[in-house]
Amino acid sequence: MTLKLYCFGESGNAYKAALALELSGLDWIPVKVDFFGGETPSPDFRSKINEMGEVPVLEDGEKKLSQSGAIQMYISEKSGKFAGATPDEAREVMRWMFWDNHKLSSQAGMTRFLMNFLPEDKRPAEVIGFMQGRLKAAYAVLDAHLKGRDWIVGAGPTNADFSCCGYLFYPEPFGFDRADWPEIDRWLGHIEGLPGWKHPYDLMPGSPADRA
Numbered sequence: 001m002t003l004k005l006y007c008f009g010e011s012g013n014a015y016k017a018a019l020a021l022e023l024s025g026l027d028w029i030p031v032k033v034d035f036f037g038g039e040t041p042s043p044d045f046r047s048k049i050n051e052m053g054e055v056p057v058l059e060d061g062e063k064k065l066s067q068s069g070a071i072q073m074y075i076s077e078k079s080g081k082f083a084g085a086t087p088d089e090a091r092e093v094m095r096w097m098f099w100d101n102h103k104l105s106s107q108a109g110m111t112r113f114l115m116n117f118l119p120e121d122k123r124p125a126e127v128i129g130f131m132q133g134r135l136k137a138a139y140a141v142l143d144a145h146l147k148g149r150d151w152i153v154g155a156g157p158t159n160a161d162f163s164c165c166g167y168l169f170y171p172e173p174f175g176f177d178r179a180d181w182p183e184i185d186r187w188l189g190h191i192e193g194l195p196g197w198k199h200p201y202d203l204m205p206g207s208p209a210d211r212a
Helices: 012-024 043-048 068-079 087-116 125-146 159-164 182-192
Strands: 003-007 028-032 057-060 063-066
Touching: 003 012, 012 028, 012 068, 012 087, 012 159, 057 068, 063 068, 068 087, 068 159, 087 125, 087 159, 125 182, 159 182
Parallel strands: 003 028
Antiparallel strands: 003 057, 057 063
16 A cells, blocks of 8 residues: 655655655655645644644554654554664664754754745844754764764664754755765765665655745
8 A cells, every 4th residue: 555645845854754765665655735835734634634733644544643753663664674773773763863853853943944934034033043053062963973884873774864864955054064064964975875865855745946
């Protein structure tokens, strides 16, 4: 059965799930959600797709899953990939996924939204500056961890990599420049080199160009 991923191209959290699906070899299709048109908070979306009013949402027959981490775990269960080769690695993968959700993606997603998807006169400079400081600390942690490693955990790509890279391929400015973080840059190159890798705007429907 073909899996359906409710998503849109601008969502880094949706990209985490979409990339794992694409590289897993599972049969799936993206279903575009009109976030910028107000679809996610609508009563119809909340009642039929996700009561939390968010993407991504994975649909597998009668089963629906939300939250990128839970979806990535489900993809691993179905495909046998990306969860870590040993119990110790599996726990380490989860550790980095939790870290990403709290320290990296949540900060990057909000900062990118404030800097690019709000009208210029509504962009809070002090909040953006504060968030960029927190992001810089997170980049430093990830860059240091990657020194001497090709992947965040183990000898190959895992959900830890797909989680932590979720926002780092986007072109819109939010305070991240690959050139400033050589280990992260090298690691992102490894991800780009995986057979089947696609940029977020090529993997999921929707991009800022559609609304230009």
